[in-house]
Amino acid sequence: VIYSLLAVPDHSRIVNHFREKYPFVEVSLTRPGASERITARVMTEARAGRPLVDVIGISRLNMTALIQRSLIMNYESPERARFDPAYKDRIGFWTAFYVNPEVTSYNTRLIASTAAPKAYGDLLEPRWNGQLAFEQTAIEWFATLLRHWGEDKGLAFMRRLAGQNLKILNGNTLITQLVAAGEHAGAVSLNGPRVELTRRRGAPIEWVALDPTVVDLVVIGIAANAPHPNAAKLYLNHVLSRDVQETLLEEQFVKPSGRTDVKSAFMAKIRSAKVQVISVDESLGERSEHYEKLFQNIFKTQ
DSSP: EEEESSHHHHHHHHHHHHHHTTTTTTEEEESSSSHHHHHHHHHHHHHHHOOOOOEEEHHHHHHHHHHHOOBBOOOOOOGGGOGGGBOOOOSSOEEEEEEEEEEEEETTSSSSSGGGOOOOGGSSHHHHHHTTTETTTTHHHHHHHHHHHOOHHHHHHHHHHTTTOOOEEEEHHHHHHHHHHTTTEEHHHHHHHHHHHHHHHSSEEEEEEESSEEEEEEEEEEBBBSSSHHHHHHHHHHHHHHHIIIIIIITTTTTOOOOSSSHHHHHHHHTTTTTTTOOOOOGGGGGGHHHHHHHHHTTTOO
């Protein structure tokens, strides 16, 4: 049983690939919603004494919350040896499922490339008032920039950004589709791989990496009380293999891999922009409630 953030159509292809190799394993895939909802569901099942999930794919910060509650198993997959140390923990609780750089996107029929934002300050220009969509769960992006800039400078920017009459919406895929359809001229911060995949499929959407670019990880691990631990280990090994990471996640879904033997064209484009790349620090989880309250207060998401 899998709970995962990856879009069901994409993840289903990984599951089907697994079934071809291991037809004796039954697989149930569920996407309960955002990372926070998956985490809450796992905790609720644990409190009720009815653990249902085996494999969990969520954000790094949410995985940290589950580890702190002893809800994730320590498993040193043999595939982890090929992952960069930045994309796995030292103990064996999680490994990067894929890497998620956050980018600013725009509709190319509405915005010329010369008029696209070049820096975060550009988003505060009057021409963007009422034109930008914003993900209502972008708390990790928000917290990482505040940590990088310093809270005073960061909050000053975020308050001015909130004054731009943003269209607060839920769902990176939905917002990407709406920008591509011209419903919104642009979006403040979206999962870059989803935007790039949409662009490659011919949609009039483009993205820019602003300085600094926040990079989050969607990580994967096994539930501490997994009902099917051996099947879960088999699946985790499969997902982290070069075959899946390269031929499906990287080449088909444009999801950058943390493996050192898988090249990412998307990350190469990020590096060519010569921006500083900053990762979501799991220590932010210690102040998650603080950042969540700040975010909700500034952007009125509740």
